Amino acid sequence: MSSLINNTKNLWRRSISTKDSPYGIHLAHPDPTRLGLNHIVTIAVVGCGQRGKSYAKYALSSPESCRIVAIAEPRPKTRKHFAALHKVDITLVFNTWQELHAASAETINTVGKRLADAVIIAVQDHLHPEVTAAFAEQGYHILCEKPMATSIQDCIKMQTAVTTAGIIFGMGHVMRYSPYSREITEIVRSSALGELINVVQVEPVGHYHFAHSYVRGNWSNEKESSFSLMTKCCHDIDLICHWFSPATPTRISSFGSLRHFHKYGKPKGAGDAERCLQCPIEKDCAYSAKKIYLDPVSHGNTGWPAETIVDGLPDIENVTEALNNGAYGLCVYESSNDVCDNQVVNIEFSNGSTASFTMVAFTFAICERQTRMHFTQGEIIGDMNSFTVTDFRTRTTRVHRPKNEGSHGGGDLGLIRAFVQAVRENRQDYLGTDVNEILKSHLTVFAAERSRKEGSVVDCFVFEAEAKKGA
Incomplete structure (x- = not known):
């Protein structure tokens, strides 16, 4: 020292x-x-x-x-x-x-x-x-x-x-900071389409992305990590709450389950095989670890997800060793995962507006959120790459194609850029949020999970008061 x-x-x-x-x-x-x-x-x-x-x-x-x-x-x-x-x-x-x-x-x-x-x-x-x-x-x-x-x-x-x-405190809610989300937020704040009444958002996690992170990976077990709505989608709930602000969530309900990734979902042809590299039907399996990790590396793709399963260079030798000995080579139907692979959340806000959110594993698209926003005078329909804005009054539709600046549509870059600026200027507001708002959106996610587990509609005000009292 x-x-x-x-x-x-x-x-x-x-x-x-x-x-x-x-x-x-x-x-x-x-x-x-x-x-x-x-x-x-x-x-x-x-x-x-x-x-x-x-x-x-x-x-x-x-x-x-x-x-x-x-x-x-x-x-x-x-x-x-x-x-x-x-x-x-x-x-x-x-x-x-x-x-x-x-x-x-x-x-x-x-x-x-x-x-x-x-x-x-x-x-x-x-x-x-x-x-x-x-x-x-x-x-x-x-x-x-x-x-x-x-x-x-x-x-x-x-x-x-x-x-x-x-x-200064920033949270990795990168969805807020992509050019796509920023442009939509500007329209919401401008009231150009009137008042925002309803949002419908879908998070298509991606079939092999879910298998990688939430079946085989670090976020597969609730006790060792947390429930999937929190670990995957807390920034979706945060963004929805951000769009409706200053209105706040008042009531919330949720339904979901681990529908597919468990032992009785295993194809009969797989027999007793517990690892993909020893499975007789590996070639026909959508969740084959060989397809997800080894085949891309053999074609020169050493980025995500292969780079995350080894320490050092993700070459054929290292990846093969990881699949033979580690969790990422296990059959998805033999893993110890227990988090939801599909879930829906319904939110009522203090101004009477509503939102619904769906997380689902079984998609070919990976994290390309699908969004429908309904205003009193128009609507926005988007997919994270582009969005259309329709004005009911003029009966015109305009297509917006925000610049994509990398991962999460540029959200990663947008967040770190905003954070650095906030630190340099000692201005928390450059991040567009603070630790109190961040806590509130997390409590909304916890409330949704309570609803799912208890089968009840949760009063958000009561839930937050109880949470803070018990802390």
Whole structure:
């Protein structure tokens, strides 16, 4: 640790005496202040997997805006690759978030500076509250991947920690930040089509995407993660609530089940095979792990989802080993998953407007939301790539094709760009939301799941009051 502190002191001195340190490191002051338009926001990334990498791409494409200066990642090959890609100084590369946090604490105590301006938290969902509270207490601005947490109590604890620290807080509700969603939101806010009365939204998860993440993957078991409406669709509910704001949800109902991905759904021809690579009917199975991971890699596609199942290069050898020995090679009908593969949610708002949302696994489209919005004077129909706006008064229809800027229709880029700007200017409003609104939309998701499990219509006001009282 002493070598880290000595190195940090030297880097700090160089960053004062020169325009930029040789490592691009700026050691931030503990007090959150306006950093200035020309300030390059420095970021520590906790969790260098798919989501951490997605947000960090902005530092590579816009180095004049932000830089990754510290990381924490337990997987050695992933850690090494990420550090090399972002040219992170070796003394600021850590195995765990606890090591990064301890180094930050010592640096603050010794030098009087933080290691960075902000932290991206992209670890497993159940770790979000603990990691957020730890770095918020040190004064870091935080961008946390969705969902906020996996229990109501932990969500409220996070809200308390963020509020107490007075930091900028962003949530990985990337749906809000794509050009597609932003253009629709502008129309809603302008009242150009009158008042918004009803929204119908469908989240087509995708048959093999659902198998990857919610049958074989990290979000397959509610006890170990959370229910699928939360882990997959909390940003859909958030966006719907955002469109109807300032009206708030008053009543909610939900229905859903694990309809297909369990043992009695297994084709008879599969026999006793528990792994795809040993299955006699693998070629005829829509959920074949060979089709999902191995075949794309053999054709040169080493991106998602294959890159997520190995540490390091997703080549034929590594992927084959993962399928022979890990969860991603298991038959989807032999896995330990228990989360819903289809669910519907109905919401009534305080102004009398309504919304319905459907999540379904069994689609060829992957996450290309289908949206119908009904206004008093018109309607919007979209699919995340384009949308049509029809004005009843003029009987005209106009097609909008917003620019697609990458994953989630540009939502990932839009969020990290907004977060960096918010940190630089110390302006929470640049994110278009705050921790209180984020908590409220999460409570709406928890209320929907209570409705599904209890078979009741849930009063959102009563549910929120009880949740906060019990926290």
